[in-house]
């Protein structure tokens with residue numbers, strides 16, 4: 011891992027200060043070089059079996075592209091879901107890449123991946139791409155893709171109540187240094203009435219009501235999964251209507267099971283707030299939307315639980331400024347990423363500038379949210395491309411206002427943003443490294 015430590019005296023040492031061109035070059039160089047920790051993905055380590063998605067058919071059937079398909083093709087969702095995976099991919103390729111130029115962020119991403127592997131980007135069919143991916147050996151392919159993307163680790167999303175995933179953890183006891191686990195709590199926290207019986211069937215003494223007995227048993231369940239997965243944090247996605255405190259199973263479980271458990275295991279809780287689930291169920295995973303949330307819930311959590319740490323990403327553009335304000339109030343809050351519908355250059359630019367202006371470099375600028383392995387190549391390439399001018403401009407303004415900017419200072423910031431802030435926050439260290 012690159013060194014993340016620069017003592018204040020080194021930052022002030024008489025190193026050559028950079029002019030405008032030197033600043034732009036140093037930013038580019040540091041961004042190209044940095045090995046990023048991708049703090050939230052839906053990728054899986056290979057020992058978790060076939061859960062991990064990769065290859066051209068998965069890239070094309072990404073739900074971001076499925077949403078776009080139904081705007082540019084007469085096919086109905088019902089017809090689409092009846093097709094095989096390959097037929098679905100062919101349908102999307104034809105509608106979004108052959109009959110139209112792939113100019114949207116998600117379509118352009120597929121183009122960038124094909125190009126990265128030297129595959130044709132304007133072919134009428136997927137034959138060559140399919141042959142290429144079919145000839146890859148997964149383990150080596152993962153390492154190559156991480157290297158191409160400039161990431162050292164991907165943080166996974168691991169739901170112990172996912173019927174496909176949970177049994178895999180019996181076998182997946184290996185420590186793959188490329189992946190870190192996250193204990194995802196959506197089923198437990200958002201759908202307790204549908205899931206408590208599963209815990210009960212596994213020997214945890216829970217009931218529908220969130221009684222002391224139930225919260226105690228849920229803590230035991232979480233402790234067992236922490237032992238199995240070694241998660242770097244726990245996480246939940248939350249609707250735009252999320253409130254805390256409130257009289258609900260979710261709020262009671264949060265307060266009496268999840269937060270104590272995070273304290274006990276000394277890990278943060280990640281809150282991803284602002285989803286309007288399934289506004290169009292016909293298009294399945296692509297059917298979620300966004301809503302502005304009341305971030306007083308976050309305020310209440312940060313203030314009332316100072317011994318807990320909260321990573322937070324909010325989905326609504328309208329909530330971004332408030333999130334920065336709360337981060338200025340609470341050191342136990344770490345804003346991260348430009349999530350889902352926000353991961354477009356125009357919005358990433360706006361959010362990142364706002365964060366730097368309000369928080370300096372004390373935030374985590376981006377995560378990929380990759381669901382398909384090779385997506386990390388284009389998502390991180392786009393992040394670097396969008397953010398380079400923002401950082402450059404930040405340092406130019408600083409130099410103009412009288413503070414010499416050195417290459418070393420820029421290195422320090424890039425390491426902090428793309429690695430150090432996360433490592434420090436999950437470890438619970440007081441001072442940034």
Ligand code: RAT
Pocket residue numbers: 052167247282295349350379381
């Ligand atoms: O961005 C996405 O892929 C969404 O579908 C969600 O998975 C979201 O990122 C989440 O983690 O809930």
Ligand code: ZN
Pocket residue numbers: 050051052379
């Ligand atoms: Zn996600």
